[in-house]
Amino acid sequence: MRANSLAFRLFASAAAWTLVVLPVTAFLLVSLYRQALERNFDARLNVYLTSLVASSTEEGAPTPTDPADFGQPIFGIPFSGWYWQIKPLGKGTRPDFISDSLLDQQLNLPSANGIEPDASLTRRAHIDGPNRQRLRIVEREIRPSGANSPPYSYAVAGDSSEIDRDLAAFTTMLIAALAVAGLGLVAATFFQVRFGLSPLRAIRERLAAIRSGEAEKLEGELPLEIKPLQQELNALIQSNREIVERARTHVGNLAHALKTPLSVISNEARTQSDTLSTKVIEQAEIMRSQITHHLDRARVAARSNAIGEVTDVGAVLRALKRTLDRIYEERGLTLELDAAPGLKFQGERQDFEEMVGNLLDNACKWARSNVRASAERDASAGQFTVTVDDDGPGLNQAERARIGKRGQRLDETKPGSGLGLSIVADLVHLYKGRFALEPSPQGGLRARLELPAA
Structure with missing residues (x-):
């Protein structure tokens, strides 16, 4: 799954949303x-407080x-974490009664810290107790014999670590459950994206089949x-064909219309x-050569972007070898081939034959005894490379730059029109490849030719 793919975007957005929602959900829960724990704890303290008052x-x-x-x-166990206290309201007074668990210490009352009572006239707070215990305390003002009697503070406190322990256990279980749920959601999202985008992958595979010549149109049921x-897409493919x-027909008509008068004149x-x-x-003859050259370029330009044209590289090389072996049989040349199996050219056979045939024929003309042709795939670039080597006299840099120009010949004693390499260069350019002499x-x-692979 690539970073710039639609599948990655869908999966990443869903995963990111899951990673945001689950922590927020955990925090809220x-x-x-x-x-809820504090309410239950306070309710328990209220029960103890009511019992204490009674x-x-x-x-x-x-x-x-x-x-x-x-x-x-x-309440009788020293520093058990559970305490009660009855104290007259007023600064500096000591409690009248305290639980045995407090020994000789006092509770830090909410009323002494300015905490206001709630609707039930009860003050609630967290305080520090004996032995640095964290306590939850409830306090209520009581007048034992009515409004005319002095007010007393009745307070009950409990160790709030119970809340923390229960909360920690709940948090651990919640995190584990949400982690499992999150992984499940991410996995489900992954498979959902893969399943949902599978028709697009099918289209890509079918388009590749069309481009490789294995199919003529997009077939099969799609959503x-x-x-x-x-x-x-099918309409576009048909329109392209x-x-x-039509371009081929027009080129043929034009060739016939021009060459016939030239033949009559000649x-x-x-x-x-x-x-x-x-x-x-x-x-x-010059006009005929020029017309042939430019009509060939027009023909190739019409075909080079055609969909579904594929050529077997090995088959073409072997056919060219058989032809050239017969042509140069008397010279005793050795023509070696080395083509990667299954290699295919994304284009028409006639164009590939013309490009490689010109190079092999040129190499055979100048070679002393050996010509070697190889074809290898460059998987990373979607191309393949055809290399033709000979053991002839070779060319210097200036000659290599000049020989590719149309009509240029370095040795008039060799047969040819000087158009071969320029035709190769034109064809390679139309197929968006590369051509170099080294x-x-x-x-x-x-x-060396670099051409699109199917």
Whole structure:
């Protein structure tokens, strides 16, 4: 899955959303659970506070009495974390009664810290208790015998580490559960994206089949959302074929329309033996050569972007070898081939034959005894390279620069029109490839083609 792919974007956005939502959900759930724990803890403290008031208040008595043990042994264990205290309201006064668990210490009351009571006239707070315990305390103002009696502070405190322990256990389980859920969501998103985009992968594979010549159009059932795309692509492919066919027809008609009058002119001129006739024949041949050259370029330009044209590289090289072996049989040349198996050219066979045939023929003309041709795939660039080496005299840098120009020949004793390498260069350019002449390791000239692979 590549970073700039649609699948990656969908997967990354879903994964990012999951990574944002799950922590926020965890935070909200932990906060709600803490509030629930504190409410339950406060309710428990309120029960103890109510029991404390009931145990220490006698009807008509203006002051509280010692509640002693009001049914909760935990308040008798020193520094157990559970404490109660009854104290007259007023600064500097000591409590009248405290739980045995407090020994000789006092509780830091919420009323002394300016905390206001709630609707139930109860003050609630977190305080530091004995032995640095973190306590949750509830405090209420009570007048034992009515409005005329002095007010007393009744307070009960409990170790809030219970809340922290329960909250920590809940948080651990919640994180584990959300982590599993998150991984499940990410995995489900991955498979959902893969499944949802599978029709696009199918289209890519079918387009590759069309480009490689294995199919003529996009076939098969696709989702309704992609069906219009399939129809438009098929229409585009058909339109491309029709345009190419019309271009071929026009090129053929033009070739016939131009070459026929030239043939008539040449034939008429050959019936005469004067200087003018010779000049007419010469110029007519030049015109014929130029027309052929430019019509070939137009023909290739029409075909080079055609969809579905594929050529077997090895088959063409072997066919050219058989032809050249017969042509240069008397010279005893050795023509070696080395083509990667399954290598295919993204273009028409005739064009590939013309490019490689010109290079091999040129190498055979100049070679002393050996010509070697190889074809290798460059997978990273979607191309392949054809290399033709000979052991002839070779060319220097200036000669290599000049030989590629149309009509340029370095040795008039060799047969040819001087158009071969320029035609190769034109064809390579039309196929968006590269053509270069270099010194050969065999001592002669190396011609190298880089062409699109199917």
